[in-house]
Amino acid sequence: MRQTNLLVTTLREAPAEAETRSHQLLLRAGYIRQVAAGVYTYLPLGRRVLRRIEQIVRQEMESAGAQEVLMPSMQPTELWRESERYEVYGKELMKLRDRHDREFVLGPTHEEVVTALMRGEISSYRRLPVTVYQIQTKFRDERRPRSGLLRGREFLMKDAYSFDTDWEGLDLAYKVMYSAYERIFDRCGLKYRAVQANAGAIGGKGQNHEFMALSEIGEDTIAVCSLCGYAANLEQAEVHRGDCCPQCGEGELDFHQGIEVGHVFKLGTVYSEKLGAGYLDRGGRTRPMVMGCYGIGISRLLAAVAEQHNDDQGLIWPQSLAPYMVHILLMSVKDTAQRELAEAMYARLTALGIDTLLDDRDERPGVKFKDAGLLGIPVVLVVGKLAAEQRIEYMDRRTGNKEVIDIGEALLRVSGLKSAPDTAFA
Numbered sequence: 001m002r003q004t005n006l007l008v009t010t011l012r013e014a015p016a017e018a019e020t021r022s023h024q025l026l027l028r029a030g031y032i033r034q035v036a037a038g039v040y041t042y043l044p045l046g047r048r049v050l051r052r053i054e055q056i057v058r059q060e061m062e063s064a065g066a067q068e069v070l071m072p073s074m075q076p077t078e079l080w081r082e083s084e085r086y087e088v089y090g091k092e093l094m095k096l097r098d099r100h101d102r103e104f105v106l107g108p109t110h111e112e113v114v115t116a117l118m119r120g121e122i123s124s125y126r127r128l129p130v131t132v133y134q135i136q137t138k139f140r141d142e143r144r145p146r147s148g149l150l151r152g153r154e155f156l157m158k159d160a161y162s163f164d165t166d167w168e169g170l171d172l173a174y175k176v177m178y179s180a181y182e183r184i185f186d187r188c189g190l191k192y193r194a195v196q197a198n199a200g201a202i203g204g205k206g207q208n209h210e211f212m213a214l215s216e217i218g219e220d221t222i223a224v225c226s227l228c229g230y231a232a233n234l235e236q237a238e239v240h241r242g243d244c245c246p247q248c249g250e251g252e253l254d255f256h257q258g259i260e261v262g263h264v265f266k267l268g269t270v271y272s273e274k275l276g277a278g279y280l281d282r283g284g285r286t287r288p289m290v291m292g293c294y295g296i297g298i299s300r301l302l303a304a305v306a307e308q309h310n311d312d313q314g315l316i317w318p319q320s321l322a323p324y325m326v327h328i329l330l331m332s333v334k335d336t337a338q339r340e341l342a343e344a345m346y347a348r349l350t351a352l353g354i355d356t357l358l359d360d361r362d363e364r365p366g367v368k369f370k371d372a373g374l375l376g377i378p379v380v381l382v383v384g385k386l387a388a389e390q391r392i393e394y395m396d397r398r399t400g401n402k403e404v405i406d407i408g409e410a411l412l413r414v415s416g417l418k419s420a421p422d423t424a425f426a
C-alpha cells in the first residue's frame, strides 16, 4: 500500500475525551474514529489489525474442533423471557420495536439463540458433542461508555458454545477451549493471567475462568500466589494483600489490575432446561444437553494489546497483529536514486508476500518519522542519502535499534522475520 493512497490522518493531539493510552493512540494514529459514545468506525489500519486477530481466533477455534456459524444481532424478546434473563440484564439490554410493535433485543450474548437452535437441530446422543462459534457484533447499553474500545456499546466478540451429553464431555470441551485461549492470547503478544472468576449475568453453577490482560488501567483486581500459581478475581477470592494463599496456604498473595479479554464457563444445563434443549440418550430417555460457553472480546483485545505495547512515540504492534510488517520511508521523493530504490524495495517485498506500506508522500523527513513512530509498524526501512550505494537504514520499532545495511541484507532479514515466530512479545 502506498501511503499517498491510504485513508489515514494522524493527529498531533488526542481528543480530550480520550483518557487511556490505547484510546489516545488509536485515535491519534488514525486507526479508529468515534461515531457516538461507545460506537466506533475502524479505518483501514484498524480494520487490518482486527482482521489479524480474527484470523488467529478462527484458526485456533477450527483446530479445537469448533464450527463457525453466524447468528443474528436481532433476537426476539420471547427467548430472553424463556431463559428468565430479560429482567436480570435490565437496562444493559439494547431494546428495539419493529413496525408491528414486536419487541427485540440487540444481543449482548447468544446463549438463548444458540440453545433454541440446538433444540431444533439435535434430538439424539449420536449427534453430540458439538461446538459452534461466531465472530459477531454485540451490543450493551453501558451507562457510561469509556476508554474507547475497552468499554463500548457496540463491540466485536467471538462467542463459542459447546453441547455435550454429560459433565465429563463438558470437562473435556472446556479443557480444549481453555488451551485454545492460551494459544490465541500468546499469539497476539498479550501479557495475561487466567483467573478463577464469578459467573455474573451469564449464570451457571460450574467452574469458570477469566483471561485478564495485565494493565494498570484494568477495572478488575486479581490476586496471584507467589508460590503455587493460584490466581483469582478479587470478587471471587473476597482476601487481602499479604494474606496467605487459600490454595497452598504458604505463598503470599500479590495484587494486579486486569482487563477481561476472555471468559470460559461451564454452564451445565441451566439454558437447556429452561429452553427445552433435550436429546434422547441410549436408553431412549430425554436428557438436557450439557453446555459450556466461551467468549473473547475481539475489539477489546485489540485495545488491550495497544494498551500494553506502546511508548512515547506511539503504538508498537507485535508482528502477528501489525497492519503492515514493513514501513518504507522514502526521505525525498524528488531524489531519483532514492525514489527508484524505495520503489524497487516495495516491489520486491510485495512480491515476497510481505505486507508493506510505502511512505511516498511529499513530506519532510521529520513528519515521516513522527508518523512511523505513531503507526507502530514493526520494521522501518529508511531510504535516504545512501540510496546511491544501495544502502538503507533498518530500524526496529520495538527496540529502537538502527543500523545501516545494504538492501540484500535488509531483504534477508525481513524474509526471516516473516517465517520466524514472534517471540519478542512473549
Ligand SMILES: [Zn+2]
Residues within 6 Å of the ligand: 225, 226, 227, 228, 229, 230, 245, 246, 247, 248, 249, 250, 251
Ligand atoms: Zn499458593
